[in-house]
Amino acid sequence: MKKNVLLKDVAKVIRSKNAGPFEITLDIILKNKSEYEKLKSSGVITKELISELYHLPIDKIIHFVYFDAANAIKITIPRPRPQGSVGEIDMHAAQQHVPLMNILIRE
């Protein structure tokens, strides 16, 4: 029986963090070059997918960049609210990566 492969199975790092007080940046670093190339060419991770996972219009995505040197994808999106003010739920935006973990990479 084939097992579904999720992003968390092929990634070494999936993390979120502030990039300044008004942006959240999401880093996905793959375990190796081969997984990275496979993922890059598969086109599974798209702006459309990020838009859906983070409930954002596509044109609000600030950066969506493949970074070959680190086998990484970087996605930067707006913070839902300015950092550290009223209603803050995640000062460092360190726990906003979870929607990425279970992206289905291949079946």
Place this chain on the structure above:
Amino acid sequence: MIRYTIKGVDFVKKNEIRILTPTAMLGYGFPEKWFNKGLEMEPDVIAVDSGSTDSGPHKLGLGDMTCSRDAYYRDISKLLKAVYDKKIPLFISSAGGAGTNEQVDTFLHIIKEISKKNDYHFNIAAIYSEIDKDFVKGKLQNNKIKPCGLVDELTEEEIDLATTIVAQMGVEPYVKILEEKKDIDIIISGRTYDPVPIAAMGIKNNFDPGLCWHLGKIMECGALCAEPAGKVIFGILKKDHFKLVPLNPDNKCTESSVAAHTLYEKSHPYILRGPGGVTDLTETTFSQLDERTVKVKGSKFIPDEKYTIKLEGAKKIGFRSIFVAGMRDPIAIKNIDEIIDHVKKDVEENFDDIPRKDYKMIFHLYGKNGVMGEHEFQKDFVPLELGIILEVLAPEQELSEAICSRARTELLHAPYEGRIATAGNIALPFTPLEINLGHVCSFNVYHLMEIDDPISLFPIKYLEV
């Protein structure tokens, strides 16, 4: 008493600059063992950053420091011993966290105290980075200010509301000091672009600015670029590359760990904006020299046509009170939305003399969507327990406490459909039941300002201790 000056190494002839960084954040402490090992490697400069906006707008809004004075005293003591014993200059940037003038002076006081106690003598330069509000208003009128990212356009009103405004200085004030004072022992700067203290010696001595900035960008986080992440790191800047090695032998810099670090806490992986230009890593290569050392080359610096600096400021927006409660009754949990609506309505009725826009009530529901809020994607489950925090913001602390208290009692006794636990809806862990958290601040200045002279905006003061 022996007066001394630093050794006055001619870096240009030496063809390399050796930099020791003890930690990513001065005040968090660092392992002396590995720092001392770094000192044996003959660094030309010890450079460490102490600033960040990452723990929120409080530091700029209220003048709070990131760490306690005691924590800074401890770390600076270790550094000054090295400066004095080994005659290695020390650069510390973004004093105190926010880098306000007061925080620079606090660092100077700490240095004076330690020096007096140990009979140290130093030549010190302090660089200040608060920007006069009238100057900022003038720039605003001349259309020389624009938002840095998603912040609103700046207005005169917001300039006035900001407690203080600092600007991230570039490397130019450091270079000026190094040119003017050959025997400088210590530079303490206010708010500074993080890589500056690491890049400064290289830029002053005409090393490739792309390499200087990239090295600075990596080393300002200490040995975070290593695997596993460490604290103390050593960088060697050469004419066409730089090398990085962590001091703790259990940490390794690898091609992938250093390349991956390039992503950390930054908006874009290979275009890094700073004062006066952009560091472009498109053609950067990372190669493994030995098991723990990585060589980096190819990073480019592209100067901007118009020099801009980033302004930072925060304002006070009111006072916060909270209560913390738990909920376990499954019937109550099923009806949580109805209960919260009831509580909000009750508070509004009870405080109908206060305009509704003057206060905020925000329920944080841990177990439901406390961490991701509106981005929570999992909705089809019933939590076993709910952790409930009500956050109230109001113009005065007494009022935020009163609203919080009213909401708490109403939440305790609110009716809901199918209620059979009629004694109380929540479990309260702490007294006081309401907790006052003081001022709430908000970043309101985060803008790029065009300037003509990257030196004169940042006054330099020389002193001897």
